[in-house]
Amino acid sequence: MIEGILIGLETAFSLKNLMMVMIGCFAGTIIGMLPGLGPMTAIALMIPITYGFEPSTGLILMAGVYYGAVFGGSTSSILINAPGIPGTVATSFDGYPMAQQGKAGKALAIAAYSSFAGGTIAAIFLLIAAPSLSKVSLAFRSPDYFGLMILGLTAVSAFSAKGHFLKAMMMVVLGLMLASVGQDTLSDIPRFTFQNMNLSDGISFVLVVMATFAMSEALTIIFKANDPTRVAKQISLSQLGSIKLDKNETKKMVTTIPRSSVLGFIIGVLPGAGSTIASFLAYGMERNFVNDEEKQKFGKGSVNGLAAPETANNAACSGSFVPLLTLGIPGSGTTAVMLGALLGFGIQPGPRLYQTNPEIFWSVIMSMYIGMVILLILNLPLIPYIARVLATPRSFLIPLILFFSVTGIYLMSFNNFDIYMMIGIAVVATVLRLYDFPMPPLILAFVLGGLMEENLRRSLLISDGSWSFLWDRPLTIVIMLTIFFIVGWQIYKSFFKKN
Amino acid sequence: MLNKFKKLISLVFATVLLTSVSNTSFAADKLHFVIGGGAGGGWDGTARGTGEALTKAGFLNSASFENMSGGGGGKALSYMINTKPSDTILVQSTPLVLRSITRHSGYVDKKNAAKVTSYKDVVPIAGVIGDYGAIVAAKNSPYNSWKDVVAAYKANPKSVKMAGGSVRGSMDHLIGALAFKEAGANPNDVVYIPYDAGGKALAGLLSGETQILSTGLGEVMGARDQVKILGITAPKRVADAPDVPTLKEQGTNAIFVNWRGFFGPPGMSDGDRKKIAKMLGDVQKTPEWEAVRKRNAWVNIYNPDKKFVKFLEKQTVEMTGLLKNLGVIK
Numbered sequence: 001m002i003e004g005i006l007i008g009l010e011t012a013f014s015l016k017n018l019m020m021v022m023i024g025c026f027a028g029t030i031i032g033m034l035p036g037l038g039p040m041t042a043i044a045l046m047i048p049i050t051y052g053f054e055p056s057t058g059l060i061l062m063a064g065v066y067y068g069a070v071f072g073g074s075t076s077s078i079l080i081n082a083p084g085i086p087g088t089v090a091t092s093f094d095g096y097p098m099a100q101q102g103k104a105g106k107a108l109a110i111a112a113y114s115s116f117a118g119g120t121i122a123a124i125f126l127l128i129a130a131p132s133l134s135k136v137s138l139a140f141r142s143p144d145y146f147g148l149m150i151l152g153l154t155a156v157s158a159f160s161a162k163g164h165f166l167k168a169m170m171m172v173v174l175g176l177m178l179a180s181v182g183q184d185t186l187s188d189i190p191r192f193t194f195q196n197m198n199l200s201d202g203i204s205f206v207l208v209v210m211a212t213f214a215m216s217e218a219l220t221i222i223f224k225a226n227d228p229t230r231v232a233k234q235i236s237l238s239q240l241g242s243i244k245l246d247k248n249e250t251k252k253m254v255t256t257i258p259r260s261s262v263l264g265f266i267i268g269v270l271p272g273a274g275s276t277i278a279s280f281l282a283y284g285m286e287r288n289f290v291n292d293e294e295k296q297k298f299g300k301g302s303v304n305g306l307a308a309p310e311t312a313n314n315a316a317c318s319g320s321f322v323p324l325l326t327l328g329i330p331g332s333g334t335t336a337v338m339l340g341a342l343l344g345f346g347i348q349p350g351p352r353l354y355q356t357n358p359e360i361f362w363s364v365i366m367s368m369y370i371g372m373v374i375l376l377i378l379n380l381p382l383i384p385y386i387a388r389v390l391a392t393p394r395s396f397l398i399p400l401i402l403f404f405s406v407t408g409i410y411l412m413s414f415n416n417f418d419i420y421m422m423i424g425i426a427v428v429a430t431v432l433r434l435y436d437f438p439m440p441p442l443i444l445a446f447v448l449g450g451l452m453e454e455n456l457r458r459s460l461l462i463s464d465g466s467w468s469f470l471w472d473r474p475l476t477i478v479i480m481l482t483i484f485f486i487v488g489w490q491i492y493k494s495f496f497k498k499n
Numbered sequence: 500m501l502n503k504f505k506k507l508i509s510l511v512f513a514t515v516l517l518t519s520v521s522n523t524s525f526a527a528d529k530l531h532f533v534i535g536g537g538a539g540g541g542w543d544g545t546a547r548g549t550g551e552a553l554t555k556a557g558f559l560n561s562a563s564f565e566n567m568s569g570g571g572g573g574k575a576l577s578y579m580i581n582t583k584p585s586d587t588i589l590v591q592s593t594p595l596v597l598r599s600i601t602r603h604s605g606y607v608d609k610k611n612a613a614k615v616t617s618y619k620d621v622v623p624i625a626g627v628i629g630d631y632g633a634i635v636a637a638k639n640s641p642y643n644s645w646k647d648v649v650a651a652y653k654a655n656p657k658s659v660k661m662a663g664g665s666v667r668g669s670m671d672h673l674i675g676a677l678a679f680k681e682a683g684a685n686p687n688d689v690v691y692i693p694y695d696a697g698g699k700a701l702a703g704l705l706s707g708e709t710q711i712l713s714t715g716l717g718e719v720m721g722a723r724d725q726v727k728i729l730g731i732t733a734p735k736r737v738a739d740a741p742d743v744p745t746l747k748e749q750g751t752n753a754i755f756v757n758w759r760g761f762f763g764p765p766g767m768s769d770g771d772r773k774k775i776a777k778m779l780g781d782v783q784k785t786p787e788w789e790a791v792r793k794r795n796a797w798v799n800i801y802n803p804d805k806k807f808v809k810f811l812e813k814q815t816v817e818m819t820g821l822l823k824n825l826g827v828i829k
Contacts, residue, residue, distance in 0.1 A: 271702035328721035350724030
């Protein structure tokens with residue numbers, strides 16, 4: 001292994017590869033910041049460029065774009081509540097409220113440190129345990145994914161505080177309904193498509209996120225234009241605050257980061273999950289770990305609530321290289337594009353990749369460390385400048401957000417219908433927001449609910465309609481018991497408090 | 500006077516242009532590719548790769564691309580049919596045939612039949628590349644050949660669960676069903692387990708929740724070390740994977756090509772059609788095409804003009820029978 005590391009270091013530290021890491025990280029950060037544009041599109045467009053490079057150089061560049069985008073995606077989540085990529089939606093849950101409290105600099109710094117730590121810790125796991133971890137990625141079957149999605153849904157309780165329980169639940173139902181639009185994967189029957197072919201592929205996740213977050217946020221601000229506190233708020237926002245963390249905040253991050261890295265990495269290793277699921281799960285789990293006082297802050301600018309998903313999505317991003325490199329299984333659209341590129345270079349992924357192309361395996365892992373350091377160096381000093389976005393007068397900022405939302409969604413599908421649908425959803429979401437309906441439960445239910453249904457029905461199909469899959473395998477039992485414990489504990493506590 | 504002069508000049512110009520057009524062998528100056536899906540997908544790669552090879556090899560002066568996703572490619576199809584754009588071709592693949600079948604069998608109610616378009620509404624130019632179907636088992640599976648699968652299936656149809664990367668009635672499902680049907684088993688008893696992507700179906704197979712996977716050969720090339728490819732739906736073994744047996748050599752005459760090809764708008768002239776078809780064939784002999792092909796691990800299956808139409812007709816008949824058999828259509 002030492003030998004491998006040395007080979008990797010040698011390859012990764014060549015001038016050309018160092019430049020590729022830098023270019024990749026920089027391009028990725030920018031792409032990640034722009035709402036709508038994700039790493040998948042960027043990497044797909046890069047394949048023709050990388051052709052003619054050495055395989056390791058090409059892969060290093062693509063990997064740089066990938067984790068750079070996950071790193072940069074948090075910026076727009078925090079500053080304007082417009083998640084740059086799906087994996088950073090959960091970041092906005094606490095990052096945006098924090099920025100609204102005049103702590104934008106701090107929020108961006110927490111996100112940068114968490115991303116760095118998550119990515120680096122996960123790269124260490126990748127280094128020491130990638131081959132054995134390939135077993136983990138195959139250990140999960142449909143019933144276990146079903147359990148994981150339910151576990152993720154328990155995070156909804158984070159938004160149901162202070163009498164909003166019913167509203168949060170209503171948003172969950174709305175999210176589940178939106179998730180069921182489109183051709184049903186298991187029986188090819190169109191559902192809620194109203195015989196409109198634009199709906200037959202379902203509603204895209206990015207579209208829902210952009211409509212309910214970015215667009216409706218901008219519209220809500222317009223509606224609240226006469227708010228007397230607005231001017232005062234504007235002034236406080238332009239002073240973005242210190243980016244230095246105090247002792248208390250550092251302490252919180254030190255406890256959050258290790259557990260979120262492990263969780264994020266494991267979820268990233270699973271081909272059926274990915275960084276979005278990882279960030280949601282980490283957010284929900286973190287809320288179960290913290291004390292009651294911190295729990296109240298979730299959704300209102302909690303340090304733990306921001307650090308957890310930011311750590312997890314970067315860890316998951318590194319984790320997704322395990323099935324890609326050791327098994328040749330792409331877990332996401334992004335890794336599928338990368339797999340195509342690998343095959344194009346004539347490289348056969350698999351357990352033998354160690355022996356056949358050691359320089360590729362090790363140099364990619366080594367370039368991850370370099371990339372993480374570069375991203376941190378790149379991002380930290382820029383925070384004060386980036387955060388100045390908030391100081392932009394609202395009369396400029398709002399049209400810009402609307403502009404980027406519309407062009408972003410159009411660039412994804414090149415379909416005008418998506419623009420109309422996004423505006424429609426955004427208008428409904430704005431009305432709901434004005435009546436204090438929370439949006440995060442809708443997003444959670446939309447992502448997790450769709451996957452939950454699919455995996456449940458697939459489990460039933462495999463077990464010939466019997467529910468025994470719920471207790472047939474130890475892994476499923478463990479996940480199910482965890483769910484019962486968490487839900488039971490919440491119920492018990494709420495009764496206990498009332499008495 | 501001046502007007503007449505102008506007319507004369509333009510007439511001369513038009514004649515010169517026309518003769519110059521008919522004199523050059525590949526006159527297509529520019530070609531616009533319409534893609535029914537988003538960036539990064541299979542159609543997108545085919546169109547952009549082909550366009551790149553055509554321009555680099557000097558067959559075209561410029562190629563432009565337009566993504567038009569929606570309705571599984573239906574939006575791009577109706578664009579071609581309704582606006583009949585000039586110098587424009589559409590990239591399509593096997594799902595177009597499936598779409599034609601479901602439309603003509605009354606699967607879609609009358610009101611929407613017009614929205615579901617078929618390959619007969621556009622002009623088939625040529626099929627350029629293709630992928631064969633593959634039946635795959637995990638490395639540690641008890642099945643070592645396609646015959647083992649058929650034997651186990653005939654003993655107990657429920658014991659063989661077949662994974663695929665798309666919905667029921669999709670290509671992945673049909674590849675497996677065709678193989679079982681040709682092996683003399685009732686394809687309707689196959690328990691098909693759909694996943695929402697090829698990679699996830701592969702993970703399902705390797706996790707042991709399904710016994711076999713029905714997919715495209717290209718989809719499993721990345722995981723060749725983890726799986727046994729029990730058979731492919733090719734007429735003979737392919738050069739890229741010479742050790743992979745065909746189903747045919749194992750006594751199951753299941754031939755299936757997931758083709759990708761190009762179509763013109765309705766009313767495209769025979770001259771234009773033949774010219775583009777020839778260009779698409781000639782480019783495959785150039786190193787520029789070979790570079791693109793290798794990068795994407797494509798299999799050249801050039802199938803122009805009438806041959807292409809015949810092929811589409813044959814595939815339609817085959818798939819109609821299969822879809823009826825499976826109860827997807829009546």
